[in-house]
Amino acid sequence: MDKLNRIHTSAEFRRRLVERGATNDDLRRFDAFVSRRGFLGASGAALLSALGADAAFEGLFGRGLLPMAMADAPASSDVDGKPGMILHVTHPVSGEFPPHMLDDDITPTQRHYVRNNGGIPDRATSGDTRGWQLTIDGEVESPLSLSFDELRAMPSVTMPLLIECAGNGRAFFDPPVRGNPWQHGAIACSEWTGVRLRDLLHRAKLKPSAKHTAHFGDDPPLGQAEPFSRGIPIDKAMEEHTLVAFAMNGKPLSPLNGFPVRLVVPGWVGSSSQKWLNRIWIRDREHDSQKMTGYSYRIPKAPVAPGSRPRKEDMQIVTSVLVKSMITRPGPDTISKAGQAIDVAGHAWAGDRGIAKVLVSADYGVHWIETKLTPPPNPYAWSRFEARLRIQQSGYHEIWARAFDEAGDAQPFRQPWNPKGYIGNVIHRVPIHIET
Amino acid sequence: MNQTRRLLSLPVFAAIMVALISSACDKSSEAKPEGQAQTPFPATPKAREAVPVPPARNAGAVNAPTNPAPLSTDMTPKEMYIAYCGACHSVDLVESQRLGREDWAWVMQDMVEEYGGAWIKPDEQRIIIDYLAENFGPN
Numbered sequence: 001m002d003k004l005n006r007i008h009t010s011a012e013f014r015r016r017l018v019e020r021g022a023t024n025d026d027l028r029r030f031d032a033f034v035s036r037r038g039f040l041g042a043s044g045a046a047l048l049s050a051l052g053a054d055a056a057f058e059g060l061f062g063r064g065l066l067p068m069a070m071a072d073a074p075a076s077s078d079v080d081g082k083p084g085m086i087l088h089v090t091h092p093v094s095g096e097f098p099p100h101m102l103d104d105d106i107t108p109t110q111r112h113y114v115r116n117n118g119g120i121p122d123r124a125t126s127g128d129t130r131g132w133q134l135t136i137d138g139e140v141e142s143p144l145s146l147s148f149d150e151l152r153a154m155p156s157v158t159m160p161l162l163i164e165c166a167g168n169g170r171a172f173f174d175p176p177v178r179g180n181p182w183q184h185g186a187i188a189c190s191e192w193t194g195v196r197l198r199d200l201l202h203r204a205k206l207k208p209s210a211k212h213t214a215h216f217g218d219d220p221p222l223g224q225a226e227p228f229s230r231g232i233p234i235d236k237a238m239e240e241h242t243l244v245a246f247a248m249n250g251k252p253l254s255p256l257n258g259f260p261v262r263l264v265v266p267g268w269v270g271s272s273s274q275k276w277l278n279r280i281w282i283r284d285r286e287h288d289s290q291k292m293t294g295y296s297y298r299i300p301k302a303p304v305a306p307g308s309r310p311r312k313e314d315m316q317i318v319t320s321v322l323v324k325s326m327i328t329r330p331g332p333d334t335i336s337k338a339g340q341a342i343d344v345a346g347h348a349w350a351g352d353r354g355i356a357k358v359l360v361s362a363d364y365g366v367h368w369i370e371t372k373l374t375p376p377p378n379p380y381a382w383s384r385f386e387a388r389l390r391i392q393q394s395g396y397h398e399i400w401a402r403a404f405d406e407a408g409d410a411q412p413f414r415q416p417w418n419p420k421g422y423i424g425n426v427i428h429r430v431p432i433h434i435e436t
Numbered sequence: 437m438n439q440t441r442r443l444l445s446l447p448v449f450a451a452i453m454v455a456l457i458s459s460a461c462d463k464s465s466e467a468k469p470e471g472q473a474q475t476p477f478p479a480t481p482k483a484r485e486a487v488p489v490p491p492a493r494n495a496g497a498v499n500a501p502t503n504p505a506p507l508s509t510d511m512t513p514k515e516m517y518i519a520y521c522g523a524c525h526s527v528d529l530v531e532s533q534r535l536g537r538e539d540w541a542w543v544m545q546d547m548v549e550e551y552g553g554a555w556i557k558p559d560e561q562r563i564i565i566d567y568l569a570e571n572f573g574p575n
Contacts, residue, residue, distance in 0.1 A: 088528070088529075089525065089526060089528055089529040089532070091525055091526040092525060175536070175574055176533070176534040176535065176574055177535075177539075178539055178543055180529075180532065181532050222524040222551065223523070223524040223553065224551060224552025225550065290550060309542075
């Protein structure tokens with residue numbers, strides 16, 4: 001141990017990696033990891049004790065596991081109000097939580113993922129609603145402009161609603177695709193309070209020409225990018241669960257989640273739910289902003305071979321997310337005893353569709369058992385599934401979950417591929433270790 | 437990145453993670469490893485203010501056909517990449533990617549044509565794409 005205790009600095013650690021035959025790629029990952037985390041000081045020694053022995057150290061490198069650990073563990077952030085968030089990007093802020101931190105039926109604000117495309121508006125950080133206005137114009141008889149108090153004075157509803165990032169699960173696309181490498185946690189089901197968008201549209205009186213919405217917000221774009229803007233068809237805008245929300249889990253919205261007002265278009269890709277909302281422009285055609293056209297939020301009309309890029313004309317917009325489930329208990333790499341009860345739980349959802357059943361397997365899908373399903377409080381919240389498993393054999397196992405929606409679609413075993421990694425829904429696999 | 441590989445992990449893997457994560461709090465004054473050049477958007481949560489342009493350039497110079505004193509002459513590809521690609525967003529956005537050369541060229545094209553990176557000259561684009569393909573490839 002004396003020898004190990006002398007290894008205090010990341011530079012020494014790095015030198016040992018080189019000695020042990022780490023590849024350049026290993027070293028690059030190590031450097032990236034170190035620069036993200038502000039490694040390591042005296043706990044370099046703790047790290048090596050955790051590794052136990054030189055043999056383990058060598059063995060892990062031989063299998064490429066240590067570098068994977070580094071690649072898979074983006075910095076936990078101390079972004080305001082989001083302790084424990086896995087931060088993918090510092091600016092613009094984007095981060096998620098691991099599934100075992102998302103077990104609550106109602107996601108706490110602290111654990112609602114963040115996907116920003118630009119800066120955070122000053123109003124959101126100062127928490128000041130004075131001067132804020134929501135304008136509704138375009139294909140309407142009587143354009144509206146409402147202050148925050150006027151909006152809040154309208155009849156409102158409160159309900160848990162799902163928002164899932166279009167790129168959730170992108171990390172499992174093979175070959176890898178561009179964009180934030182979200183794993184499982186760019187999804188949340190918080191309780192939202194707001195005015196139904198349809199009530200506002202009734203007030204503004206849609207013209208017969210109204211086909212589509214176009215949403216705008218206060219967030220300053222990066223570089224010369226067009227201000228972030230997306231839209232939805234009028235039918236979805238008129239759906240009773242589509243809200244103009246001013247409260248989240250009973251409190252004002254958090255700055256990162258859209259203070260003071262955002263759209264919540266539940267079940268559809270998260271970018272539909274414009275944050276820091278200030279204008280809804282009603283259009284007579286599908287909205288054609290930068291983030292509605294080209295390859296943005298678009299998938300091939302017909303499946304394409306992994307790695308290929310279809311022409312723009314052969315792409316279509318993503319709308320609802322697909323059937324999916326997430327195991328929130330047990331967490332990854334728990335250790336259990338042979339024959340002992342293992343309580344498995346998680347959430348399942350399917351965008352515009354309901355969940356019919358969720359099955360779980362502990363043997364790579366050879367045998368499946370049905371789970372107890374608790375239906376959601378509304379069609380756009382997630383369902384909870386629960387099951388009790390016993391694994392008789394010692395060793396390494398995986399718990400898999402597979403959800404089926406009411407139309408009979410189930411989650412795939414391999415991730416179908418599209419060029420930007422949207423609406424991934426491959427089954428979730430959680431490793432577990434059984435001791436005798 | 438790859439779930440199958442990730443799932444090969446062993447208990448010792450979890451122990452490593454715990455050690456790595458807990459050690460992150462320990463900021464001693466040791467020398468930083470090489471490769472920590474200062475970026476316009478360093479990886480700190482406060483980096484959310486104005487959007488800077490790279491040194492020696494200004495917003496008015498965007499799209500300017502002639503730009504005196506080319507920034508690139510005294511830069512390594514890595515320095516150029518950090519200065520240019522960290523101008524609008526932090527470079528952790530870039531370094532989390534694992535893309536082949538064609539995809540890096542596609543990303544570059546979007547930055548230049550859609551997002552305002554038109555000041556990155558074609559030969560500079562090539563240098564950066566090569567650097568990214570070499571250092572942030574799929575494997």
